Amino acid sequence: MRIDVVTLFPEMFGVVRDLGVTGRAHAQGRWSLHAWNPRDFTHDVHRTVDDRPYGGGPGMVMMAGPLEAAVNAAQEARAALGLGRAPVALLAPVGRRYDQAGAESLAASEGLILICGRYEGVDQRFIARCVTQEISLGDFVLSGGEIAALAVIDAAVRLLPGVLNDGESALQDSFNDALSGLLDSPHYTRPEVYEGESVPAPLLSGHHANISRWRRERSLELTVTRRPELIEAAREKGVLTLADERYLAELAGTPLPEPAKRRRPSRPKPPKAS
Numbered sequence: 001m002r003i004d005v006v007t008l009f010p011e012m013f014g015v016v017r018d019l020g021v022t023g024r025a026h027a028q029g030r031w032s033l034h035a036w037n038p039r040d041f042t043h044d045v046h047r048t049v050d051d052r053p054y055g056g057g058p059g060m061v062m063m064a065g066p067l068e069a070a071v072n073a074a075q076e077a078r079a080a081l082g083l084g085r086a087p088v089a090l091l092a093p094v095g096r097r098y099d100q101a102g103a104e105s106l107a108a109s110e111g112l113i114l115i116c117g118r119y120e121g122v123d124q125r126f127i128a129r130c131v132t133q134e135i136s137l138g139d140f141v142l143s144g145g146e147i148a149a150l151a152v153i154d155a156a157v158r159l160l161p162g163v164l165n166d167g168e169s170a171l172q173d174s175f176n177d178a179l180s181g182l183l184d185s186p187h188y189t190r191p192e193v194y195e196g197e198s199v200p201a202p203l204l205s206g207h208h209a210n211i212s213r214w215r216r217e218r219s220l221e222l223t224v225t226r227r228p229e230l231i232e233a234a235r236e237k238g239v240l241t242l243a244d245e246r247y248l249a250e251l252a253g254t255p256l257p258e259p260a261k262r263r264r265p266s267r268p269k270p271p272k273a274s
C-alpha cells in the first residue's frame, strides 16, 4: 500500500512513518509514505498557497492550483511504479465518517492520495476537479487535516498482513469481524491485586472456555450499553450465538426460556402376550 499525502506540514508524518508499529512496517517495506508540499508547486517568491475568501469573511482559503499540481505529481509518481490512478481523499469535517470498514477497505487497496486542508478549507473548484471522496474523523473541527490523515493511515496500516504479530493481533480488537463487530472486553495485567482490587476470577482460572465466555459477556455488556446499534448489526449478520442472545436477554431482564430438553423417543411397548 502506498500513501501520498499533500500537506503543508510533511514533518508531521514522521509519527506514522518512523514510530511504533507503523514505523516498523514502513521500515520493512510493507507500506510506503510520500509527502508532497503544495508550496513546492507555487511560482511566486512567497510560495503562496492561500488567499482571502471571495465574498469576504474570516480566514484564508487554500488555492486550487498548487493542490492540483501536487496531486498530479503524486499520480505521476504512482503511474511510474505501475500503480493505477489513486482515489483522492480530502480530510474534511463535512466528509463521511472514517470507521473500521473504511480502514479495512483502505488496507485492501493500493492506497490513496490524502489532502490535508488548513485555514478555512480549500477552494471548492479543486474539490470538484480532483477529489473523489471526503473523509471526516468526527464531528469536531481540527486546525488541519494532518492529524485526521495520521489516524486514517495508522488504522489501515495495522491491518496490513504481517504488520501486527500474534501478540498484537487486530483480531480481538473492537469492531473486528472475529469479535462479531462488538466492542472489546476489558484487559488486566500484573499485579493480580491493585489498590485492593483483584483481577476478575475467570481470568485467573486458566480455563479457556470460561475465559472466552467471560470476555464475550463483557463485550456484549459494554456494546449493548454504549453502542447498541452494533448489537443490532451483529444480529442482522447472524453472528450472535444462542448463548449470546440468552445473555443479552438476561441483561435486559427478560431471560429466554431454557431450550426444551430433548426427550428420548419412548420405546414401543412389547405386544402383550395373549
Ligand SMILES: C[S@@+](CC[C@H](N)C(=O)[O-])C[C@H]1O[C@@H](n2cnc3c(N)ncnc32)[C@H](O)[C@@H]1O
Residues within 6 Å of the ligand: 090, 091, 092, 093, 094, 115, 116, 117, 118, 119, 120, 121, 122, 135, 136, 137, 138, 139, 140, 141, 142, 143, 144, 145, 146, 148
Ligand atoms: C479549520 S478546518 C476548516 C473547517 C471548515 N471551515 C468547516 O467548518 O468545515 C481546516 C482543515 O482541517 C481539516 N479538518 C478539520 N476538522 C476535520 C475533521 N473532523 N475531519 C477531517 N479533517 C478535518 C480539514 O482538512 C480542513 O480543511
